Structures are given as structure tokens and as C-alpha cells.
Amino acid sequence: MSGTFTWNGAAVPFRPGETVASALTRAGVLRFGTAPLGQARALFCGIGQCQNCLVHDGTRLTEACLLPCREGMTLTEAGARDE
Numbered sequence: 001m002s003g004t005f006t007w008n009g010a011a012v013p014f015r016p017g018e019t020v021a022s023a024l025t026r027a028g029v030l031r032f033g034t035a036p037l038g039q040a041r042a043l044f045c046g047i048g049q050c051q052n053c054l055v056h057d058g059t060r061l062t063e064a065c066l067l068p069c070r071e072g073m074t075l076t077e078a079g080a081r082d083e
């Protein structure tokens with residue numbers, strides 16, 4: 001492992017070069033938040049096209065499948081009211 005980031009207050013380990021979506025999935029996190037109509041946000045396309053993997057980085061929503069893991073970053077679920 002090369003480091004950890006925080007997801008909803010819990011430490012998640014990541015490997016070098018890994019995206020947030022990959023690290024969360026490997027850690028058993030399959031729900032990344034809630035979309036406006038109440039459906040689960042999760043990894044779907046994996047290439048930044050569907051917007052189904054949005055997470056909140058403290059300032060904005062961003063695609064977890066495109067976001068490289070960085071030591072110490074803090075992320076939370078994207079809620080239905082974030083968009």
C-alpha cells in the first residue's frame with residue numbers, strides 16, 4: 001500500500017496510481033452516494049462519462065473513477081442535494 005485517504009471518516013488504503021473508485025471498490029465500498037432521484041451512486045462506466053461515481057472532495061463534486069488517490073485527501077458521499 002502507498003497511503004490512505006479518508007472516506008466518510010474512515011481510512012481507506014490505496015495502491016500507487018490507483019483511482020478513488022478503485023480503492024473504494026477494493027475496500028468494499030460499493031455505494032458512493034445518492035443521486036437526485038434516490039438511486040445509488042456507484043462505479044459504472046469507469047471512464048468519466050456517466051457521472052454515476054460522483055464524490056465530494058470538500059469543495060466540489062468530482063468523478064471517483066478519474067480521481068487519483070492522494071495521501072491525506074478527505075472525501076465524502078455525494079448527496080442528492082449536492083448537484
Ligand code: FES
Pocket residue numbers: 042043044045046047048049050051052053054063064065066
Ligand atoms: S463511473 Fe462513470 S463517470 Fe465514473
